[in-house]
Structures are given as C-alpha cells and as structure tokens.
Amino acid sequence: MRKAGQGDEHARGLLYHQFAKAMFNICMRMCRTREDAEDLLQESFILAFRNLRQLKEPAGFGGWLKRIVINECIRYTKRTVRWAELDEGHMQIPYDEEDEWFSDIAMSRIHDEIKKLPDASRAVFNLYAVENLSHKEIAEALGITESTSKSQYHRARHLLKERIIKIELKKAHG
Amino acid sequence: MDELKKHIQLHRAELDTDEPSGLSWSNMVSKRRPVVRNLVMRWTVAASLVLATGALIYFFPAKENKTPMAVVQVDHNWDIRVARTIPAITATSDKQEKTIIQSRRVQKKKAPVPSVMYGFEGIEASYAGMLNLQRERLRMQPIYVDAAYFDLFKKQFAGLNNQEENVKQRIRKTGMQDIYFDELISIYQEKINVLKQLQLEINRINTRTRQADPDINARPPSYINL
Numbered sequence: 001m002r003k004a005g006q007g008d009e010h011a012r013g014l015l016y017h018q019f020a021k022a023m024f025n026i027c028m029r030m031c032r033t034r035e036d037a038e039d040l041l042q043e044s045f046i047l048a049f050r051n052l053r054q055l056k057e058p059a060g061f062g063g064w065l066k067r068i069v070i071n072e073c074i075r076y077t078k079r080t081v082r083w084a085e086l087d088e089g090h091m092q093i094p095y096d097e098e099d100e101w102f103s104d105i106a107m108s109r110i111h112d113e114i115k116k117l118p119d120a121s122r123a124v125f126n127l128y129a130v131e132n133l134s135h136k137e138i139a140e141a142l143g144i145t146e147s148t149s150k151s152q153y154h155r156a157r158h159l160l161k162e163r164i165i166k167i168e169l170k171k172a173h174g
Numbered sequence: 175m176d177e178l179k180k181h182i183q184l185h186r187a188e189l190d191t192d193e194p195s196g197l198s199w200s201n202m203v204s205k206r207r208p209v210v211r212n213l214v215m216r217w218t219v220a221a222s223l224v225l226a227t228g229a230l231i232y233f234f235p236a237k238e239n240k241t242p243m244a245v246v247q248v249d250h251n252w253d254i255r256v257a258r259t260i261p262a263i264t265a266t267s268d269k270q271e272k273t274i275i276q277s278r279r280v281q282k283k284k285a286p287v288p289s290v291m292y293g294f295e296g297i298e299a300s301y302a303g304m305l306n307l308q309r310e311r312l313r314m315q316p317i318y319v320d321a322a323y324f325d326l327f328k329k330q331f332a333g334l335n336n337q338e339e340n341v342k343q344r345i346r347k348t349g350m351q352d353i354y355f356d357e358l359i360s361i362y363q364e365k366i367n368v369l370k371q372l373q374l375e376i377n378r379i380n381t382r383t384r385q386a387d388p389d390i391n392a393r394p395p396s397y398i399n400l
Contacts, residue, residue, distance in 0.1 A: 016199050021194065039347075042202045100177055107185050114189075129183075
C-alpha cells in the first residue's frame with residue numbers, strides 16, 4: 001500500500017487486479033454500457049491512487065475504494081439519467097412480499113436482468129438492494145425525493161420479477 | 175428489509191459475474207488527463223510572439239534619423255522615468271544639440287503577463303465562478319409566485335448541464351479539440367444567458383404580482399432551487 005501510494009506501478013497493479021472485478025461489476029450494474037463501466041472503473045482507480053495517502057488504514061482500502069466507485073457511479077447517474085421519467089413510476093404496483101420467486105433463480109440471471117432495468121430504476125435498485133444505501137441516502141445523493149427512490153425501487157422489483165419469471169416459463173416450456 | 179433485498183445481500187458476491195477487459199489496466203497506466211496541449215501551445219506561442227513583438231517595439235523603436243549612438247539617461251528620483259537620448263559628441267561635429275526625443279511614463283505596476291499555464295481548467299473555473307455567483311443570487315431571491323412557474327428555465331439549465339457533460343465525456347475519450355473547446359464556451363455562455371433571463375423574469379413577475387396585490391409581502395415567499 002505504501003509503495004502504491006508512492007506511485008509504484010507494480011504495487012498499484014497488484015491492488016488493481018485484486019479489486020478490479022468487484023468494482024467493475026458495480027460499474028456494470030450502474031452504467032448503460034460496458035464502455036461506460038470500463039471508463040468509470042479506470043477513473044475510480046486513478047482517483048483512488050491519486051488520493052491513496054489520505055487512507056489511514058491500509059486494510060480499509062477495499063471499502064474505501066468501493067465508496068469512491070459508488071460515488072463515481074452516482075455522479076454518472078446524475079449526468080445521464082433523466083429523472084423526469086420518475087413521475088410515471090409513482091404508481092403503486094402491488095407486490096407480493098410472501099412470494100419468494102427469486103429463491104431458485106441463479107444470481108447471474110438476476111445480475112443480467114438488473115443490468116437491463118430502465119436507467120432510473122436500475123440506479124435506485126443497485127444503490128438500495130445491492131449497495132445497501134438507505135432511501136434517504138439515495139435521495140440525497142441523486143437529488144430526488146425519498147418517495148421517488150422508493151417508487152423506483154418498487155418498480156424495479158416488479159420488473160425483475162416479471163421478466164425473470166417470463167424467461168423461466170419460456171425455458172420450462174421449451 | 176424486504177425478502178429480495180435480504181436474498182441479494184446474502185448472495186452478494188455471486189452477482190459479480192463480469193470481468194473487466196484485459197486492456198483496462200494498461201489503458202489506465204497510459205491514461206493521462208486530456209492535456210490541452212495543442213491549444214495551450216498555440217496560445218503560449220501566440221502570447222510569446224505578442225510579448226516579444228511588443229517588447230521589441232517598446233524598447234527598440236525604429237531610428238528615424240542617422241544620429242550617432244546615443245546615451246540614455248534614466249532618472250530614478252521619481253516613478254516617472256524620463257529617457258533622454260543625447261547624441262554622442264563626435265569629433266567631427268561642431269554643433270551639438272541636446273534633444274529630448276521622448277519622455278515616457280512607466281507604470282509602477284508591470285502589465286499583467288498572461289500565464290503560460292492558463293489552460294482550459296482556468297476558463298472553466300472562471301465560468302463556474304460566475305455561474306455559482308448568479309445561482310446563489312437566484313436562490314436567495316424571494317419569489318411571489320409558485321416557483322414551478324420558472325420550471326422551463328430549470329429544464330433549460332439542466333439540459334445545458336447534460337450537454338456540458340456529454341462534451342466533457344467526449345473530451346475524456348478523445349482528448350481536447352478546438353470544436354469541443356468552442357462547444358463548451360458556447361454552453362457556458364448560454365448558461366449565463368439562461369440565468370440572466372431567469373433573473374429578469376423573476377423581477378418582472380415579482381413586480382407585476384406586487385402591483386396586483388400590494389399585501390403580497392406579508393405572505394411567505396418561495397425560493398427557486400437551481
């Protein structure tokens with residue numbers, strides 16, 4: 001970590017290869033395209049390496065890097081997502097909490113479908129369900145209301161269930 | 175926490191199925207912030223040429239006569255420096271005439287020299303400063319109608335923000351070019367214009383509202399958030 005902070009490319013490379021996959025997947029879920037995700041990943045690491053000396057606990061690098069990546073993803077979302085769409089998402093769609101439709105679904109399938117969600121729902125779903133931010137934190141970060149955040153999450157859950165179940169039914173019937 | 179979220183949190187690591195491309199690291203190592211090299215180089219050369227030319231003209235004016243080499247006296251008593259050229263005394267010349275060719279007032283303060291390091295970041299900072307100042311003024315201005323009346327300006331401004339980010343993304347990908355520079359300048363100018371128009375519209379509406387209802391000041395105003 002000390003060497004990486006001093007600009008040692010080899011040390012930085014080791015850190016990169018240790019954390020790149022996890023960080024890349026955060027970016028892939030938040031971004032529209034793979035290219036955007038790659039760019040965001042690189043920007044985040046560059047930012048992290050540039051500010052590495054601010055990190056007091058080397059052991060906390062992973063969590064610290066993740067916060068940088070999430071912040072960069074939030075900035076990306078604020079730039080690219082048109083929040084005017086949210087007005088339509090305020091409808092309360094009934095969701096059956098008892099139904100654990102996802103229990104037999106592979107996480108890779110869920111990951112694929114998350115990436116296909118509409119921009120606004122995808123951003124909120126990732127931040128809430130995957131990155132475990134509260135709706136209040138999401139609202140503050142994205143400049144939206146808590147109500148909008150909850151509505152978009154609700155919408156995302158509904159869409160995920162609808163799409164995944166549809167795919168599974170198709171597979172089942174050949 | 176709903177069951178889906180619990181499930182995702184429990185199996186979080188299994189979500190990470192994508193791999194970054196093998197080129198990501200090497201791209202990162204070779205990646206530099208786009209340097210406005212060409213533009214800054216051009217400005218630097220242009221500024222240097224102007225300064226050099228100006229210095230040549232200032233310090234070495236064209237000789238209008240064939241007066242022999244002159245002696246320059248500089249008066250240090252005051253800030254005003256008076257340069258006198260006194261023709262050198264030559265053995266061949268019987269008549270010597272002292273001529274004061276020019277007196278110049280030299281400024282105490284040197285003329286500002288444009289920084290050779292003034293790249294695009296400086297321009298952006300200047301515009302950002304102006305925009306932030308105007309935005310702050312607008313935020314603090316009481317409005318005596320529903321603030322939603324001015325939503326069109328907010329949408330326009332948000333649209334310009336998006337345009338700005340799009341151009342910056344292109345710059346990050348391909349480097350700074352003249353066309354992007356021009357686009358950004360236009361966007362910044364348009365942003366300033368939108369804020370100015372918004373200010374004028376707020377003033378107009380407030381005046382009209384006060385004229386229609388003199389007691390309006392007694393009611394709590396609204397404020398615009400830009």
